[in-house]
Amino acid sequence: MSAVLGTPLSRDFCGRPAAPVRILHLGLGGFVRAHAAWYTEHAPDADRWGIAAFSNSNTAIADRLTAQNGLYTLVVRAADGDHREVIGSLAAAHRGGDHAAWLAYWRRPELAVVTLTVTEAGYTCTADGRLDTELPSVQADIAALRADPEAPVHTAAARLLAGLAARTRSGGGPVAIVPCDNLPGNGRVTARVVRELAEAIGMAPLRAAADHASYVTSVVDRITPY
Numbered sequence: 001m002s003a004v005l006g007t008p009l010s011r012d013f014c015g016r017p018a019a020p021v022r023i024l025h026l027g028l029g030g031f032v033r034a035h036a037a038w039y040t041e042h043a044p045d046a047d048r049w050g051i052a053a054f055s056n057s058n059t060a061i062a063d064r065l066t067a068q069n070g071l072y073t074l075v076v077r078a079a080d081g082d083h084r085e086v087i088g089s090l091a092a093a094h095r096g097g098d099h100a101a102w103l104a105y106w107r108r109p110e111l112a113v114v115t116l117t118v119t120e121a122g123y124t125c126t127a128d129g130r131l132d133t134e135l136p137s138v139q140a141d142i143a144a145l146r147a148d149p150e151a152p153v154h155t156a157a158a159r160l161l162a163g164l165a166a167r168t169r170s171g172g173g174p175v176a177i178v179p180c181d182n183l184p185g186n187g188r189v190t191a192r193v194v195r196e197l198a199e200a201i202g203m204a205p206l207r208a209a210a211d212h213a214s215y216v217t218s219v220v221d222r223i224t225p226y
Helices: 030-041 059-067 099-106 136-147 156-170 186-201 204-210
Strands: 021-026 050-054 072-078 081-087 090-094 113-116 175-179 213-215
Touching: 021 030, 021 099, 021 156, 030 050, 030 072, 030 081, 050 059, 050 099, 059 090, 099 156, 113 156, 136 156, 136 186, 156 175, 156 186, 156 204, 175 186, 186 204, 186 213
Parallel strands: 021 050, 021 113, 050 090, 113 175, 175 213
Antiparallel strands: 072 081
């Protein structure tokens, strides 16, 4: 991860400064680094689209990437051998608990896309795709946001709602929220759990914030083995 042919990774090494952050990602796992970040790296206007990513429970990966200015080596294995490439589209990496930084990105006017890979369980929904308000983690986040819309929260739905609320308060425009987990109708499910969380909290500004986005359904047909 830290070097190609023994050379430490740096922005000087790859010859590309970090792009301005316009994509925010929750769940700094193998999929985003092997796929979403690779496609962003190879976009025709890649110099305009940087990614800021937040880890879930693995804080070590965020710390290691921060030490390398977001750079890492992607290894693609094929019949003719391994192919290595330095990926530079990750402009910043953060620990998942850095809630102040999370909200700060939402307030940026240039933010356009929010993606997430949090596993199926991370959507805290019931079998029929509704918010599971019986979960202690959901109940804790409801209480936290009811007391303070900027309070640290832990579930994906609450992080999204807190971010959307921060964005509406700052006057930012709508964003596209794109879940990338292998969950049928993942965009519809994400919209439902965020809106139902806002309803459970019972505050009009949060209900309005939940609609300050388009929720995009995606289909993922690849995994990244370790």
